[in-house]
Every structure is written in C-alpha cells, then in structure tokens.
Amino acid sequence: MSGKTFHAPFLHVNPGFEFYSVWEREKNLAAALYPSVRVCRTLEELLADPAVELVIVNTPNYTHYEYAKKALEAGKHVIVEKPFTITEQEGLDLIAVAAAKGKKLSSYQSRRFDSDYRTVKRVVDSGVLGKIVEAEIHYDRFTPALSPKVHKETPGPGRGLLYDLGSHLIDQALQLFGDPQAVFADLFIIRDHSQVDDYMEVLLYYPGLRVRLKSSYLVREPLPAYSVFGHKGTFLKTRADVQEKHLLAGEMPGGPLWGVEPESEQGLLHTEIDGKVVREHVPTERGNAMDYFDGIYKAIRENAPLPVTAEQGVRIIRVIEKAYESRAAKQIVPFR
Numbered sequence: 001m002s003g004k005t006f007h008a009p010f011l012h013v014n015p016g017f018e019f020y021s022v023w024e025r026e027k028n029l030a031a032a033l034y035p036s037v038r039v040c041r042t043l044e045e046l047l048a049d050p051a052v053e054l055v056i057v058n059t060p061n062y063t064h065y066e067y068a069k070k071a072l073e074a075g076k077h078v079i080v081e082k083p084f085t086i087t088e089q090e091g092l093d094l095i096a097v098a099a100a101k102g103k104k105l106s107s108y109q110s111r112r113f114d115s116d117y118r119t120v121k122r123v124v125d126s127g128v129l130g131k132i133v134e135a136e137i138h139y140d141r142f143t144p145a146l147s148p149k150v151h152k153e154t155p156g157p158g159r160g161l162l163y164d165l166g167s168h169l170i171d172q173a174l175q176l177f178g179d180p181q182a183v184f185a186d187l188f189i190i191r192d193h194s195q196v197d198d199y200m201e202v203l204l205y206y207p208g209l210r211v212r213l214k215s216s217y218l219v220r221e222p223l224p225a226y227s228v229f230g231h232k233g234t235f236l237k238t239r240a241d242v243q244e245k246h247l248l249a250g251e252m253p254g255g256p257l258w259g260v261e262p263e264s265e266q267g268l269l270h271t272e273i274d275g276k277v278v279r280e281h282v283p284t285e286r287g288n289a290m291d292y293f294d295g296i297y298k299a300i301r302e303n304a305p306l307p308v309t310a311e312q313g314v315r316i317i318r319v320i321e322k323a324y325e326s327r328a329a330k331q332i333v334p335f336r
Helices: 002-013 029-033 043-047 061-073 088-101 115-126 165-177 243-248 290-302 310-329
Strands: 021-023 038-040 054-057 077-081 105-108 132-138 182-188 199-206 209-216 226-230 234-237 267-273 276-282
Touching: 002 029, 002 243, 002 290, 021 043, 038 043, 043 061, 054 061, 061 077, 061 088, 077 088, 088 105, 088 310, 105 290, 105 310, 115 165, 115 226, 115 234, 115 267, 132 165, 165 199, 165 209, 165 310, 182 310, 199 310
Parallel strands: 021 038, 054 077, 077 105, 132 209
Antiparallel strands: 132 226, 182 199, 199 209, 226 234, 234 267, 267 276
C-alpha cells in the first residue's frame, strides 16, 4: 500500500525519476498499474541491477534496517519509510554505512509536506503568537476494528501506534521546537482484542514550553489537530491535508489544485497584533509531497541538502525509545 499510494505516483510523474523496478514476491500488482516496471522476486535480484540508483524501503518496520543496509552496501542511494529504524543504534549504523559508501540516505517524513503542518509552521515561525508556552498535536482516527495488515497488529519490535502515527507527530514537534530536554509517555491498549499499543500521549519538556503529542484509534469526533498557545495568542488548525485522499482514489499528483485544502478548514488565529486584538481565519499553505522527491533528485544530481536527513530520522527514534523507557519506569526521563 505504501509503494502503490505514497511513492509510485510521485516517481511516475516526476521527470527526474524513472519508476523502474519493484520487489514483489508473488503478485504482479505493480506491473498492472505501470506496465513498463520490472518485477523482481527477490531483493537480491533488484539490488544486483546496475540500472537501479535509488531504492525506497517501505516494507514492515522491523525490516527497515536490514533492507536499507543491504541496499546501501550494494551501492544504492536509499529512502527509508517512517519509522526510520526500530532503534537509534540501527539508524546510526545506517548513517555510517551510507557515509562509507558515499551514498545519500533519507527518511521519508511525508507529513512535513502537508498543508496543515505547513500552515502551523508558518504561524509559529512568524512570532505572531508571542512566546509559545504550550502546544498539542493530535493524529486521531476512529478504527475500532483491527487492521488487516497482520504485521501491524502482531506484538514485536517496531509495532504499535507510537512507531506508526507517532513518528509523524514527533517529527513535526522536533521541526517546530527542536530537541526536548526530557520525555514522559503514557502508552496503552484501548481497542477490543488489540495486542499492540493503540493509544499514546507523549509529553516533551522544553524550557518554558510543554508539547503534548496524542493519538488514538477511538476518536470519532476529533479535536483540533494543532493547538498552539503563546503569550499573545492562540492558533488552532484541523488536520485537513487532501493529498492522501486523492492518492487513495488513484489520482496522480500535480495540477493547480493539488494539495489545496477547502477554505472551510482554515485555521483560527486569535492574537494581538500592534496592540489590536485579532480573531480571524488565516489562509492555508498548499501541501505537496512532490517537494520531497524534487529535493531527493537535487540531492543526488546536484549534491543539494536532503529534504529530510537520516540524522533527523534517528532523532525521532530516540524520542520513541525514550518514550518506552518512560512508560516502563513510570517517570520523566532525560532526552540526552
């Protein structure tokens, strides 16, 4: 699903890439959609092809490290889906291999390129809220039934909500506010028959600032996805990026309306500007994950900075590991 929905369409329409080969063990789904694609039955077959320059690893979480390392050792540039790895040490090891091989290594954090997050970042960076003292970021769903993806519902390394949706929330918090000083986490199971964590609340501690990250599979009526509070005012924003909906419907990215939210989803800004109280809805930024792939192309061909670095992917995993450490100890734990 990840390859079909979140990667292949962008590679297909981007002139900088040729969507060339897929590792598909049994079926031929990729070739049905993209007749020119080469289907490989083993990873080794794909990696042995000298025509392959860039490999995207979007397999189950617990395989990311193994497959990414093999691709790097085969002399390929690599993109790894979120979560980057299961442990911080695995991520650091991949960074070392990429450096030794002289290859680009990136973590795919697609939600950085969503319209809602981009709007929140614009407002936060503008300083219009004054000194920010509290922020809450939600990624909630209402999915009481267990996922048909067995690997997501089976207990083991890299499973659970914190690694899944939590990776997005942590990345956005780190991009907005930097590394925290400490972490506290509450993780547990709320759905009937679930065997993996499906509720999370992670509190990140900063000097003079608290950032709360929350996600649950049993939220039928969601709260604002972003609530940011400062000395001057408040900004509230829904999670309303439209890209995933269109990709799931089989649409290809592009066109003037791609990533454009409905006006009804504009965020609410209530603050004070030049001594005057302002309460108004603000225009939403356009979302476009193609910016990530354009960035990858420029990084490989022009040696430009990566749109998301492997080091940033590792910081996310460090927060996740600290969250589990906090849950086990039932206390706040230092981040460093």
